[in-house]
Amino acid sequence: MLEIMNYRSTVRSRDSGSLSLARCLTDEVESDESVMEGDSVSLNSDNEMEDDDVIQWRFKNTVIAEINKQADRITVYDDVLDGRFRDRLKLDDQTGSLTITNTTTEHAGVYELQINSEISERFRLIVFVELVSVTKGDSVSLNSDLTEMKDDDVIQWRFGDENTVIAEINKQADRITVYDDVLDGRFRDRLKLDKQTGSLTITNTTTEHAGDYELVMYSGRFSSKVFRVSVYDSVHCCGPTEAVIRLVLSALVGVATVIIVVYEIRSRRAERDQAHIHT
Known part of the structure; x- marks a missing residue:
């Protein structure tokens, strides 16, 4: 049985798995970039390239793209990291900026731009999996898409710009913790x-619960996915799509009403003309 804890202390003790997970996510990052899964994103360099520069883009300590100005050569390493960047990388040979197309959650993480072997900039890329809407007071579930967690899995749910840990499952320690x-x-x-899938449900939502939720998973390797949650007051009972549908339906009802009124007026006028003719 998993031990379920509600953590109500300002001082937390964590096992080595949780500590390593936390350390992995606290790298110094100069800027955050976000993108919806499937869209493209550009990591823009503020540097001016010199004729003898060698520029490298690194992800998870692996070179994924390189510009060698002196050799007049651009190289994209498609097959590294299990080919997750294959046919997805574009380099600007003037600025060194990197564009990633058709993004997935596998592309989320920290990117380093190195110029002549010196770290120039760091970017943290957040890939949103889903935009979720909920009415204030209702519950909302954020699905991990896992069928079942493995025995050595560690997952954390984080909230907001500060990536505050709000819940955690450590299967190896047989423990669930809610902060x-x-x-x-x-x-x-x-x-x-x-406890089987790691999915998170938030009950009795308020507007304070709107924001970005990041699911960070360690199962042999690190991965993450981000959900953006919007909480509407009861007067805003629907999301943008449903609002458009309601607006269209209202317009159609209005048009139908006008048609009926015009038909009634014409019918009555025709009846009066017929009566006049008979008279």
Whole structure:
């Protein structure tokens, strides 16, 4: 049986798996970039390239693209990291900026731009998997898409710009932890974790729960996915798509009403003309 804990202390003790997971996510990053899964994103360099520069883009300590100005050569390493960047990378030979097309969650993480073997810039790329809308007071579930967690899996759910850990499952330690008192207790008694899949449910939502939720998973290697949650008041009972549908339906009803009124007027006028003719 998993041990389920509601953590209400400002001092936390964590096992080595959680510590390594936290350390992996605290690299110094100069800027954040975000993109919806399937779209393209550009990591723009602010540097001016010199004629003898060698520029490298690195992801997970692996060179994925390179410009050698002196040799007048651009190289994209398609097959590294299990080919996750194959046919997806474009380099600007003037600025050294990198564009990633058709992004997936496998492309989320920290990118380093090195110029002549010196780190110039770091970018943290966030890939949104899903935009989720919920009415204030209702519950919302964020699905991990895992069928079942493995025995050595560690996952964390993080919230907001500060990546505050709000819930965690450590299968190896056989423990589920919900950090109730973080962020002024806004999640107290509202979080439910599925011990099989790691999915997170937030109950009795308020506007304070709107924002970005990041699921960070360690299962042999690190991966993450991000959900953006919008919480609407009851007067805003629907998302943008449903709002457009309702607007269109209202317009159609209005047009139908006008047609009926015009038909009635013409019918009555025709009846009066017929009566006049008979008279």
